[in-house]
Amino acid sequence: MKSLSNSLVICFACLFLMLVGCKTQQKADKSPIRKKNPSYLLEKLKDNELRYEWLSVRAATKAEIGDKNLDITMKIRIRRDSVIWISVSPALGIEIARIVITQDSIKFLNRLEKSYFKESISYLDKLTPVSINYEMLQALITGNNIVITEELESDKPDKYKVEVDKSNYLLSNLKRRKYNKTAKGKKTADATVNRIWLKPKTFKIVKSEITNFKSNKKITASYDQFEQVEGQYFAHLVDAVMQADQHVSVKLNYSKVVLNKALKMPFRIPTKYESLK
Numbered sequence: 001m002k003s004l005s006n007s008l009v010i011c012f013a014c015l016f017l018m019l020v021g022c023k024t025q026q027k028a029d030k031s032p033i034r035k036k037n038p039s040y041l042l043e044k045l046k047d048n049e050l051r052y053e054w055l056s057v058r059a060a061t062k063a064e065i066g067d068k069n070l071d072i073t074m075k076i077r078i079r080r081d082s083v084i085w086i087s088v089s090p091a092l093g094i095e096i097a098r099i100v101i102t103q104d105s106i107k108f109l110n111r112l113e114k115s116y117f118k119e120s121i122s123y124l125d126k127l128t129p130v131s132i133n134y135e136m137l138q139a140l141i142t143g144n145n146i147v148i149t150e151e152l153e154s155d156k157p158d159k160y161k162v163e164v165d166k167s168n169y170l171l172s173n174l175k176r177r178k179y180n181k182t183a184k185g186k187k188t189a190d191a192t193v194n195r196i197w198l199k200p201k202t203f204k205i206v207k208s209e210i211t212n213f214k215s216n217k218k219i220t221a222s223y224d225q226f227e228q229v230e231g232q233y234f235a236h237l238v239d240a241v242m243q244a245d246q247h248v249s250v251k252l253n254y255s256k257v258v259l260n261k262a263l264k265m266p267f268r269i270p271t272k273y274e275s276l277k
Helices: 004-019 038-047 121-127 134-142 176-183
Strands: 054-065 068-079 083-090 097-102 105-110 115-120 161-165 168-172 193-198 205-212 217-229 232-243 248-259
Touching: 038 161, 038 168, 038 193, 068 134, 083 134, 097 121, 097 134, 105 121, 115 121, 217 248
Parallel strands: none
Antiparallel strands: 054 068, 054 248, 068 083, 083 097, 097 105, 105 115, 161 168, 168 193, 193 205, 205 217, 217 232, 232 248
């Protein structure tokens, strides 16, 4: 049987790259801002989210995962609330991997080793530093708001705290003072902590951070170079770092962003491919 570890490295890399995908914002505004209540900011965040039925992007990607360096290109296609499809290839090369994720399952082809696996969607928990489901993954790719934990529901703004952090709004399910004490080991936090920085006026996500203090795992992503696609701002440069069992850093350069064009999502397992289960 082919090595499962190599396949997991490729699959993990692709999924992590997706986690830090297309966020939105505009140029910095240095004017003072006034603190707003969570209900107001969540409503504005919802009003300014990316609206689409279909999404297609291409990403030139450089990644460091432990002692491995990856220089790859990803094609990502999404049919909202249905399917996420990813094709992975070296720069200017042929496809080496393909991933299809639905509400219920994840399927992965490793063309280098002629192997594959099929798992339930819960398998994502083994590939990412925090617990994740389809809706959360889809939201992270598009830069829309996400529900991190069951108790942090988007229709319950009282679960959020709001602060002004320099020139941005900071939405979090944990106050900054308690967050800082927890990070230093002086306090404990059982739930996963989600922190979102919003740009005033546009109310776009400019930074996203997901932290699980119990497992000491965290994803942080920052975004730059924004262009309009059908009247909606889309970040074309993404810089992300993951703190987990091994160091992961990723830089993505997006191009060929297309909205609302119906797409094919092909996935076929060749008869000679070997199951990794």
